[in-house]
Amino acid sequence: MKNSKKRSDCPISSSLDIWGDKWSLIIVRDLMFAKQCTYGDLLKSEEKIATNILASRLQSLEENGIISKSDHPDSKAKFLYKLTQKGIDLLPLMVEINLWADKYYELPAKRKEELKEVKKDKEQYIKTALSNLKQVIS
């Protein structure tokens, strides 16, 4: 995931150049759920990302303006990673991934329940979720 140059002007291709790998959207997901995470928080996620890969993805996501890194208010040893507006705007995309997976795969009951709400009124759900996320932006 190093200095990946643009393969073409196509929006799909340009997007994949940035987050088209197995880990970037996992990090985005964690930040959408938790609003803000430390490096250690992200390491703990279920999929067990390797520490060097996490570091490289965080750098790439920051370079591409999807996340921001800021000082932790309580400790100089920690940093906070948050989504930027550009990262928050990936929410509709994340919702669609969820809905697609819900249609074709077995999901945990808890997740399925949450998606019921989404399906009830997608527009409204996204609107609410977006404004919730926006409040955390530094």
Next chain:
Amino acid sequence: MKNSKKRSDCPISSSLDIWGDKWSLIIVRDLMFAKQCTYGDLLKSEEKIATNILASRLQSLEENGIISKSDHPDSKAKFLYKLTQKGIDLLPLMVEINLWADKYYELPAKRKEELKEVKKDKEQYIKTALSNLKQVIS
């Protein structure tokens, strides 16, 4: 992209296990635009996928039920690749990728024009596009 086992039950993670790489959604994109492609058609796409990578991705997409391979009606030397219903159902996701990229990157004028239509009435656009794609399913 070989026999990738599931990292977790999360819908994002499950989805990325299947198409979370730099090439799979490029192939899906081409099939959405062209409705059906031969191997050679896909090789010609702007991003210049390597032939061995194309072969491996086609196999993986077929194994995962996103695309289907069928005989070409005009020639025994050719095969047709098409989206399955599961592949077609990635359309809303592809639309959101386009809209996100449209917001944050410079797109070709032609593509921007097409997206104007989408933004005018997203629901309707998707509905129409889905039924257009559905007609091609073998």
Next chain:
DNA sequence: ATAAAACACTTGCAAATCGCAAGTAATATT
């Protein structure tokens, strides 16, 4: 009928990336 071209891949191989384990430097806790 035969040779050349087209088509869909496969193979070989060097280079890049991944992922595990261990290490480092700064800060925090005891």
Next chain:
DNA sequence: AATATTACTTGCGATTTGCAAGTGTTTTAT
């Protein structure tokens, strides 16, 4: 002052990528 946390970095073998060339079948041209 010693130990633990935190956020990474480094080393290294294994896997994946991407380029180039090759293979086998079918189609087209002569």
